[in-house]
Amino acid sequence: MKTSYLSKEERQKGVRHYLNWASLNGFGFSFLGDTTVYLMAIHFGASNTQLGYLSAMAYMSGLVLLIVPRLLAGVNLVTIHFYAWIIRGVICLFYGLLFFLQGEIAISLILDIHTLFCIARTFGVAVSSPIQQTISTAATTGEIVVRTSNRFQTTRFISQFLSFLILSVKEISGILGYLILVGIGVIVNTLSAFSLKHIPCREVVEYRRGQNIFVIFFQSLKNRERALTLFVKWHTLSIVIIFTFMVPFLRKFVHLPSNVIFLYTLVGTLATVSASYMLRPFTDRIGSRPVLILTSFILVFLSILWSVTPITFHWSVFFVLGFFTTFCQGLLLLLSSRLELKSIPKNHKIGYVSMMNFFSAVISLIVGLLAGMLADVGESAALPILNPYGFTFLLGAVLSAQNGVLSLFLQDTGSLSVKETTNILFSNRNLRAFLDVYQFNMTEDPIKRRTTLLSIGKSDTMVAAHEIRRILKNPLSTEKEDVLKSLFAYPKPALLPDILEEAAREYSYYRLTAIFALGAYPVPEVETFLLRLLEHPSSDVRSSAAKSLARIGNTSALSFVRQQAQDDTLDVSDRLNYQIALCLMDRAGEHLERLFQSADHQKGEIFEQSVLALTSRIFDFTPPLSDLYQEENLRPGAGLEQLLEDAKQLTPFFEHEALLLEYYQQGKYPKIWQWCCENLPRHVEKERYGYLAKAIHHYDIREADKTATLAALYFTYQIILARS
Structure with a gap:
């Protein structure tokens, strides 16, 4: 009936x-x-x-x-x-x-x-x-x-x-x-x-x-x-x-x-x-x-x-x-x-x-x-x-x-x-955010929804925050992960309780993304929460919490992070999380001395490239090492060519450009490592650069591969450039 x-x-x-x-x-x-x-x-x-x-x-x-x-x-x-x-x-x-x-x-x-x-x-x-x-x-x-x-x-x-x-x-x-x-x-x-x-x-x-x-x-x-x-x-x-x-x-x-x-x-x-x-x-x-x-x-x-x-x-x-x-x-x-x-x-x-x-x-x-x-x-x-x-x-x-x-x-x-x-109707910024929210709810096209959601995430208006909160309350929204990532890139303190709530849920599908987002909120409440998660039985929760803790500037767990980073049983994502945490917490840069050991090539070329490129990003070097690896992955040798094009401003690279290209093309990687050690300055004033130089000097060149060799040349160039 x-x-x-x-x-x-x-x-x-x-x-x-x-x-x-x-x-x-x-x-x-x-x-x-x-x-x-x-x-x-x-x-x-x-x-x-x-x-x-x-x-x-x-x-x-x-x-x-x-x-x-x-x-x-x-x-x-x-x-x-x-x-x-x-x-x-x-x-x-x-x-x-x-x-x-x-x-x-x-x-x-x-x-x-x-x-x-x-x-x-x-x-x-x-x-x-x-x-x-x-x-x-x-x-x-x-x-x-x-x-x-x-x-x-x-x-x-x-x-x-x-x-x-x-x-x-x-x-x-x-x-x-x-x-x-x-x-x-x-x-x-x-x-x-x-x-x-x-x-x-x-x-x-x-x-x-x-x-x-x-x-x-x-x-x-x-x-x-x-x-x-x-x-x-x-x-x-x-x-x-x-x-x-x-x-x-x-x-x-x-x-x-x-x-x-x-x-x-x-x-x-x-x-x-x-x-x-x-x-x-x-x-x-x-x-x-x-x-x-x-x-x-x-x-x-x-x-x-x-x-x-x-x-x-x-x-x-x-x-x-x-x-x-x-x-x-x-x-x-x-x-x-x-x-x-x-x-x-x-x-x-x-x-x-x-x-x-x-x-x-x-x-x-x-x-x-x-x-x-x-x-x-x-x-x-x-x-x-x-x-x-x-x-x-x-x-x-x-x-x-x-x-x-x-x-x-x-x-x-x-x-x-x-x-x-009136704040919405008579403010271009608020009105745009409101119309974005309307458009987001009206369209079913996934590409348009993601594009509109990106615009909403950038907005710091009350309207945008309200819509993001609605999405966070959905247990399995397809946009929830994107929203949490946007809350890291464009922090909204008003939504911190919602992020903490999601990060505290033991069986939430988006828990790790929420913990990642907390890395943009340097407040005592977040520090206390993340420190508590370092004792969690799940390794991915611990590593994610360590990374976010480092991002908000808390270094109290440095010894724990050093210990965890040396654990050979960690999976790739946990290793990278701890590596990021080390780079941010260890301001002196002691961990850099074991940089090439951390970028273990036995775990695959992409993992090795990720760890080395991450160090480049932490130092804010240009050009980014990740871009050089990108060119190298598209065409062998292209990454080195681009590096040498930039490095020719320094005398050692200008004089030995052809020789370095020849060594690289013929796979004579130990020769390039020797060249790097010979040209690195004996004394490096900046402490972190010094540990980076030690990483190159102490590397066992018998294990040299193409990925590590390109990184060695890259870091040599950056150290010499910083000293000149």
Whole structure:
């Protein structure tokens, strides 16, 4: 028996079809709703109050939700959504009667049809949020909200551009042009309805006697976070209604023609799409609260600008102002939608959504009519500071300020603080790190993930540290080893407790890498921990701890390391670890006297090269001996040629270059050792260089091989160079 919860595959299918619906709905709503209806009403001479009614009707129709839970109890959510969209398309066919009507009759018809359209739409909207909730998870809620908005706004942008082109044709620029737009809208709206039918859904409308919307409302008020979410949603809704008056303001007072009005709406849609794309990486990581606060107070400023901007200004000023205003509105709508989805209870979803939209309807009716009346007052008052719609836009400023204050009290679990958010948004370094983290979690390409992870590892931001900590908490992440290595190369003290925790785990797959990373943290806590590990029964743990202890500058275990380094039973990795520890701990360099014995060629050429090249790295010699071995391994003799090219600056190497090459090519390695001993200075001032010279003098040249011989020449050159 399956529950109402969907499987991962069903959610993926649901998201795919829901996004297809959002794309088609962007076309349908643009042709059937908002701007087209306003322009038709203005065409027939609608008053400000009537325009306010139209602005509010999309939300005011939620009054019918008073009866939805009881009326549709037991009906599947997707079925309700499908028929709601079919019916609203059929209702719009009656706009065709406007071709034969004029004046108040035409306006009344527009108001009636739009009311019925919005009522049908409300039935779909009531189940839309619960459907979104069923196809998303807590971690993807914001992502799906933003993707849905992107699809809707992108196709809306295209439809608005088509509307601009159609209304630019003089022959159909009047009511005929509007009706053509409506006809296209009905067709696309029907297609969008059929996309809904493919969404998997086992949720039905639940109704429990006594659980009417008023009871649900008062129960919701007792839940602090849910109550705040409701008030933020209703304030956001009110702000949106206020700013729908931008269109009639530009048409009636700035006197922009109908086709240019659609061009203006294109700018608004572009702003909303921009808001969606900007918000997409941040929604589920930053949270809603901080951006709601910042955006609300920015809207206060923009609302005041709208109220005082003279109607004589060039149209481009209103386009720019409209872009930023709509951008902020888009942010508010997306963030409040995310909060709304998170606030919907697991049980009685439709009852809760019906309550929310019912009170949205009441509020939108009040705000819409109030905004219309304020517009009438503004027109008649003709104040020198405010434009005709100044009082209406000032109401938007008041509501935006209230919304910002309310958002301050939201908890929104997982949200960052305003300070943390501004540190991300207004710092190139932090923003880059944040986007890297987003990209890392979005891509599955292993190469891109490693490249992005390298960038995250370099960053010293809080965002990077948070993501690295998430990876460290994964018991078998493929990136965990890379992260621990990056914590050695780019230390992050804030993550030291996490590294210590990993290094202390007896059976962790990444324990040795974590011990290695501790070599970049010279603090007493790490020294104590590493000294304790020197007594561990496992040789690889002991050697790794010794190496890290040496790297942080602690030399107290030098005698232990010397003893362990002479153990012939050690494997290659342990030998190299102790060799590194010796090189760092033994500052006098006594261990160098046995350098060639430590680089035992019987353990293989690569081991021998590694030990000798390691000494070169500790001294920071140039060119690195490892590079010479690299050339030698690619082509025999190339390493020596490169060494002699550098060493010719010294007289002995300049005079005997050909001889040394001849000895090397013929395998006369003891001859080269003799030459080195003859040319090394008798007295070397630097103590470590002296031990290095002794290593060459005391070497049994009968055991000389190519690898050791190249190293002998190399170290001879470095000792002579240092003395010259």
